[in-house]
Amino acid sequence: MQKVAVIGAGQTKFGEHWEKSFRDLMAEAGKKAIEDANISGNDIQAVYGGTMSAGRMIGQEHIGALIADSMGLNPIPSTRVENACASGGTAFREAYMAIAGGHYDIVVAGGVEKMTDVFTSQASLALGGAADQEWEVFFGATFPALYALIARRHMHEYGTTEEQMARVAVKNHHNGSLNPNAQYRRDVTLEQVMSSSKVADPLKLLDCSPITDGAAAVVLASEKIARKYCDDPIWVLGSAQASDTLALHDRESLTTLKSSVIAGREAMKQAGVKPTDINIAEVHDCFTIAEICAVEDLGFVEKGKGGKAEEDGMFDLNSNISVNPSGGLKACGHPVGATGIKQVIEAVEQLRGEAGKRQVDGAETALTHNVGGTGATAVVHIFSKEGN
């Protein structure tokens, strides 16, 4: 296997981009990543693009070709991968695997979603495509409703409180306030979260990640190329992906995302690290309860202790493990296909020491955790300044 590094990263601001199209966003992020890597478009040998639901959001499939075309990269292979909300993480993993396996030396992994061009009801229906259409969505379940079931069960089993969930929103909004690319750059108070309108009891508006437009791209390179183009390559030490049942009702447990547990363990094994070695983790907080499950499933705390740990500030910026220093999906927004790549960009910027006001001191090892649906897919990557 070839060693693989990230040598360039770029993203659009996340938010409501009324004046920019899907391809505008994609091209902006791609161009920034290529410039950051200091390569030319001609150096790129393949592209993997993650997008969840461009067919339903903008009427366009064939997104791989659209990316290559819009960015003037023809005739290289360009492929869309889709694993719902984990599409970005999967695109990164496919790019990583292609280089590690010796097929290419420079590959771009990108992610993009344009969600505001359809009515929110349509976007919501499209997002439902990440759950089980026949056994969940058809019967009226929405994503907030499914995660509300997880939250309610977590409260029942472990005594997790609504305030502990709200604390995740407070932390991530604070981090997002320090991130120039975040959709929401403002602090919220515990009281504001607790008094925000109910979406699906016990989840309130400020427990939920929003509808967002955005794109993100990174340039991956083999070791020989990385050292040639780049003074500070960020190495990929581990890459793992796992699946679980599509519908929640088929799971052994509602509160453990088995795919996260398995992908997390496997990625850490590859990287030769333990949960306590991780300094920074970008985890999939589509809802506040999802971050609580994630810190447990990834082994940062014991099962059931996530809510208390959040309450105690254990995952605040520059605490033991800084979780979602970017602001997470909660404050950055969640342009579905772009999220997994944005997580990688945050890891890269933090490890380079270029994360500005939200810089985590002495960050050496970072983890990204991207979930599809309610956990039917999980993709975990581990990054370091030093190759192993």
Add this chain to the structure above:
Amino acid sequence: MQKVAVIGAGQTKFGEHWEKSFRDLMAEAGKKAIEDANISGNDIQAVYGGTMSAGRMIGQEHIGALIADSMGLNPIPSTRVENACASGGTAFREAYMAIAGGHYDIVVAGGVEKMTDVFTSQASLALGGAADQEWEVFFGATFPALYALIARRHMHEYGTTEEQMARVAVKNHHNGSLNPNAQYRRDVTLEQVMSSSKVADPLKLLDCSPITDGAAAVVLASEKIARKYCDDPIWVLGSAQASDTLALHDRESLTTLKSSVIAGREAMKQAGVKPTDINIAEVHDCFTIAEICAVEDLGFVEKGKGGKAEEDGMFDLNSNISVNPSGGLKACGHPVGATGIKQVIEAVEQLRGEAGKRQVDGAETALTHNVGGTGATAVVHIFSKEGN
């Protein structure tokens, strides 16, 4: 690189499956492939599934997870890839690359599309997602219209005739009449094709591939596993993919699919074969003109001579190169995501000598050619009974 072989193959009948769902079709094909490979589900390490537009056709995205779940394969990684009508070929290529690169030893590549559960107008709109939504579809272009432009230009530049295109339909319907899995198992005459109703001048109803439900799956394995499980592995000698502009109007030529030329050359180079070494080619005949372009772009005949060669029977069953012995998209039907995998299955059955009444005598080397849209993506694979 590890050598890679196909050790199992299975598909549903292609046609209108009113009584079967997307997941029924998928599971049926997957089960047949696994049984054919004589492995158990526990041996499978990863899945790549090709589907173009499940979001718009059945309201379901997250198809990778759906496949793993429906087939009881959790928690292995399972990923959907989408390159429009080349989604199946791309899924095969990703599976091939993952094994060749040493990441896995046994991977399933599948393809599926369920197209009859929506009105034909909706299916047609969804298929439009393979073309350029902003610059073609929005202005009213449909796929028959786009291929009609190609056909008209081919007629203008090279004197290709409507009868020569019709001859492709006659040949492929004859081959399809010998294929128990084809949607249309009947011969058509030149007169029937010529007098069928106009769809987009000069293309008539019988120049077009139909709307189809179906699924197909193959099991790929590394050399060490292939020899253990299988007496007659079919080796993958070449795998290539290329991209071109999404919209026709951006091309240098309307009659050459540059992506086919590039992917074809690269795959043949990897395999160490020339066009004349190919005995069997499954090419992407979504319209009859597409087969004429393909035999030219793949180098089987000089540019512009495809129509005449079809007229002369050069690509008939058991002629020099048997093109579309399965019946092609034209007679087998075109369940979009499944088509690229079905092409591989035909290559495998022919090389094993298990193709029944449509068996090509002494077949040694086969090529598959899967196109997305009007050629913004092309994926070419080359197979042989003997590894190189």
